[in-house]
Amino acid sequence: xxxxxxxxxxxxxxxxxxxxxxxxxxxxxxxxxxxxxxxxxxxxxxxxxxxxxxxxxxxxxxxxxxxxxxxxxxxxxxxxxxxxxxxxxxxxxxxxxxxxxxxxxxxxxxxxxxxx
Amino acid sequence: xxxxxxxxxxxxxxxxxxxxxxxxxxxxxxxxxxxxxxxxxxxxxxxxxxxxxxxxxxxxxxxxxxxxxxxxxxxxxxxxxxxxxxxxxxxxxxxxxxxxxxxxxxxxxxxx
Numbered sequence: 546x547x548x549x550x551x552x553x554x555x556x557x558x559x560x561x562x563x564x565x566x567x568x569x570x571x572x573x574x575x576x577x578x579x580x581x582x583x584x585x586x587x588x589x590x591x592x593x594x595x596x597x598x599x600x601x602x603x604x605x606x607x608x609x610x611x612x613x614x615x616x617x618x619x620x621x622x623x624x625x626x627x628x629x630x631x632x633x634x635x636x637x638x639x640x641x642x643x644x645x646x647x648x649x650x651x652x653x654x655x656x657x658x659x660x661x
Numbered sequence: 662x663x664x665x666x667x668x669x670x671x672x673x674x675x676x677x678x679x680x681x682x683x684x685x686x687x688x689x690x691x692x693x694x695x696x697x698x699x700x701x702x703x704x705x706x707x708x709x710x711x712x713x714x715x716x717x718x719x720x721x722x723x724x725x726x727x728x729x730x731x732x733x734x735x736x737x738x739x740x741x742x743x744x745x746x747x748x749x750x751x752x753x754x755x756x757x758x759x760x761x762x763x764x765x766x767x768x769x770x771x772x773x
Contacts, residue, residue: 549704576759587750587763588705636704650761652705
């Protein structure tokens with residue numbers, strides 16, 4: 546079974562430029578998550594989708610960050626414009642989730658963003 | 662809010678040594694507890710989990726027991742290998758909730 550796929554793996558951009566990250570979850574997983582992992586820290590949730598609906602985007606900085614999951618499969622996370630403090634690893638995860646249980650989240654390899 | 666505190670690293674060990682990484686948590690309810698591992702250049706992988714008090718999670722020789730009385734979920738392995746070198750993250754989610762709260766991670770290096 547293929548795991549969570551993310552691209553690109555690495556991205557270097559100048560500040561104020563836009564950037565986008567792509568995620569393809571495990572087949573059949575209805576829930577998709579985007580996390581940000583700063584250097585030396587654990588991941589922090591940015592946004593969670595159930596199918597195509599963003600059910601928790603409370604931690605997403607909406608002035609510059611946006612995300613979409615059209616058709617409830619692949620997802621794209623965008624930053625426009627990027628700032629120096631956005632340098633981090635952006636992780637995508639997916640799971641099969643229902644309200645009666647806490648299910649395992651499977652993580653992709655992440656995209657390491659460097660903003661110069 | 663919910664939070665996880667884990668032992669600071671880095672930790673350096675010799676092969677076949679005993680490894681323990683401390684993890685304590687703060688939660689309002691009855692969380693599920695997890696250990697994730699991140700090998701160099703790879704994504705986070707679930708190592709083990711426990712969903713209720715006194716449960717023991719185990720995988721690949723690693724074990725952790727959910728201790729409600731001490732709000733702890735310490736990770737242990739009796740004999741580490743070089744291939745265990747990685748960053749280990751303790752995490753929790755509240756029962757029925759999806760949101761994982763991670764600790765800062767502990768870097769473990771095992772030398773031959």
